Amino acid sequence: MPENKAELNRMISESSSQADFSGVVYLKQGKEILSETVRGYANRAEQRLNTVYTRFGIASGCKLFTSIGICQLVEEEIISFKTPISQCLDRSFPNFDEDITIHHLLTHTSGIPDYFDEEEMDDYEELWENLPVYKMKGLKDFLPLFQDKHMMFPAGERFHYNNAGYIILGLIIEQQTGLRFTEYIESKIFKKCGMYDSGYFSMDQLPANTALGYIDDHENGTWRTNHYSVPIKGGADGGAYTTAPDMMKFWEALLQNELLSEEMTKTLLHPHVDVKAEVKYGYGIWMNEKNGSIFKLHVMGYDPGISFCSSVYPQSNSKLVILSNKEDGPRNVTLAIENECMKSTGKRF
Template sequence: MQSLQDAVDEAAERTGFSGVVRVDRARRTELCTAYGLADRAHEIPNTVETLFGTASGAKTLTALAVMRLVERGTLSLGTTARSLLGEDLPLVADDVTVEHLLAHRSGIGDYFDEDAAADIRDYVMPVPVHRLATTEDYLPVLDGHPTVFPAGEGFAYNNAGYVLLALIAERATGVAFPDLVRTLVCEPAGMSDTAFLRSDELPGRAARGYLSSTGLRTNVLHLPVRGSGDGGIYSTAADLSAFWDALLAGRIVSPERLAEMVRPRTDWPEESRRYGLGFHLHATGDAVWLEGYDAGVSFRSLHRPSTSVTYTVISNWSDGAWPIVRLLDERFGG
């Protein structure tokens, strides 16, 4: 059989992959390689230490931060959004709870309809992106969307719900959401390079996100200038490996709480998977993962307990990660 390194190198060359691939088995790194350019205009290569946007990969960190607050007694799964919203977002139903929001079963209207965008690059934020720098800044974007179905009676992947979770966490603690994620999730996990960065002041180690496999157009006009609960955190392949080690060792949430989060709450046949509380789950197997897809970003970080395999594929263009993800799924059992 072709070696793992040769197989990934060949696929990266064939597809023009730009990003980092890391594979660990039983906590031993079998592959960690960077490909392509972090900054095409200046021909700066990606390295294994490059910071990449993770888009909706941040949702899992949001869920874990919220669960830490549940463990502390600051929130409960039954806490209603309305109890912390006051007069804001009047269309959010009175019975929508933290648990509904975590499971994408709240039924609230979404500001970003992923199904309506034929191409992820076609979506334009309803307000200028530079105005979205804090979670409270999202209130005008979240407002005015009618309920789609009664809370708990359906499933619809929902970006607004995770921004709402960030808002609830902020209001319950009085602490800015990026700081909550840092102190409740990243620090216990040893994720020292993971943070919500502003797209208009990226540090030198951060990759620019590109809208296609070639060309110089970046995603800076497509995404909020700084992410919130539904996406936008930057990370590295090493930090994501550390994340899985810490998560499985009980350093972020207790093993009992983690078991609750990875228990399937919904079948998601359209995407050939299931969903828990903040985690994507294999349709029939035991794999669990974080995933992000947006203009200039494609990302998956997966752990399969039955084989002790963890992999991260993180790319700085919209569709870059998926051919490598398919290769690794085929290699390690789908």
């Protein structure tokens, strides 16, 4: 980590400006907050500025919450990672392999059809041209988009990022607990962590101090909100809202084994599958490897009008949260911070 805190913040401000960033960059090492950089408007029409405590959507960044919920059920011996989905969910998937397990869903190796295949589609808004987003209020509402489709490949064959798999995991949590998925995560994770500003809010009932997501049309110099571009309420594959301090509380609680036992936390954060060279995937979390060891754990999320990256660097006891109400920016700022730290110390975070 750079010794000069002022120089670090100057670099973060500069990289944020270059990326035309709108949001919050929150960096902490140990107990010391190194940066609380804030830029842009939470509401452009009213020119209401973002603050450190503004709520932002995090899209797929909350798949990790779903994974933790499943791990909690495993600890309670309600299910196991080897449990086939047919034994823990009363839903019909006529064309799915019978040997698909919880582990396959958690690691994106199930081979099931996705309702939004990110390797084939690049415009999430296309999904909602014929299906109004205001009807997507619960996990079951996603089932018609993939339930009767055929497998993409045999279960366990390879990694293929899959949103539908996490919808199924959320349905399993609902059936096994008797709670709505969002209620379970808010009570068993957010409340436990003291994340009192976080939740799965409906877009037509957003609480105070929540950033609106913006989609820019650079060609015409215009913008619009993402209200008609994402489901009205988030769920098991994405869509929660959080603040930078709340996300930091989450990381600290998770790594201090307050959400899961030490053994189960290690299972969650274990590199279960290879994605590509030096990139691994655990249960709901990405991992970057160098010289045979993990130097970075991270989650990320991208939806129309939303972008999010949050990383943990175990070697330096550092944690980074970057939230934005635009479609890009966090990745570039993350790389700039990592490069600056490597330049000043001669080694990675």
